[in-house]
Amino acid sequence: DAGVTQSPTHLIKTRGQQVTLRCSPKSGHDTVSWYQQALGQGPQFIFQYYEEEERQRGNFPDRFSGHQFPNYSSELNVNALLLGDSALYLCASSWVTRGAGANVLTFGAGSRLTVL
Amino acid sequence: GDSVTQMEGPVTLSEEAFLTINCTYTATGYPSLFWYVQYPGEGLQLLLKATKADDKGSNKGFEATYRKETTSFHLEKGSVQVSDSAVYFCALSDRSGGSNYKLTFGKGTLLTVNP
Numbered sequence: 001d002a003g004v005t006q007s008p009t010h011l012i013k014t015r016g017q018q019v020t021l022r023c024s025p026k027s028g029h030d031t032v033s034w035y036q037q038a039l040g041q042g043p044q045f046i047f048q049y050y051e052e053e054e055r056q057r058g059n060f061p062d063r064f065s066g067h068q069f070p071n072y073s074s075e076l077n078v079n080a081l082l083l084g085d086s087a088l089y090l091c092a093s094s095w096v097t098r099g100a101g102a103n104v105l106t107f108g109a110g111s112r113l114t115v116l
Numbered sequence: 117g118d119s120v121t122q123m124e125g126p127v128t129l130s131e132e133a134f135l136t137i138n139c140t141y142t143a144t145g146y147p148s149l150f151w152y153v154q155y156p157g158e159g160l161q162l163l164l165k166a167t168k169a170d171d172k173g174s175n176k177g178f179e180a181t182y183r184k185e186t187t188s189f190h191l192e193k194g195s196v197q198v199s200d201s202a203v204y205f206c207a208l209s210d211r212s213g214g215s216n217y218k219l220t221f222g223k224g225t226l227l228t229v230n231p
Contacts, residue, residue, distance in 0.1 A: 011231045090160065
């Protein structure tokens, strides 16, 4: 059973360019979240998609946008790249839980973005 | 807002030593608490979790107890192995937005275990 898959694994862009990162969730999962992990830091929540809509958003500018497709896969788009956008971008999937208890996320290996 | 504070690293231990990584949190309401581990070049893997006060999460010899009175969730292992070398993240999950949770992470603690 494949877990969360992300592509590309590594990419290099220059300032001002745009980038699209892709994520396929674990089989059976319907919710996708994106996190940014700067070097030496913990992951920071960007946003979460469920039923093809953005449900929650962290403290990130509008340059960061996303999309979820009917098959639950997702894209993260970043426009007008800045040097500070260099980071590991992690996708995590889960399924909506309506009862009590923790919603456990399954993370992909990430896409390493370098902005020059 | 929610926040997680972890013991600063790096932590270097000899094999079979006792491990403690401290974690405290600030949150409104009643969060769930997690420890994630990140091995070099990989994504995060869930190590253990606890969903309410006094719960003890455990996995692979690691343990952590949800202490509401001290807002803590310290990670412990009685005897570490070289294969435990990784970065460990403490995290909390808030319940805002209904049942779709988001995680707030600490900065991570790098553990190196020498033979």
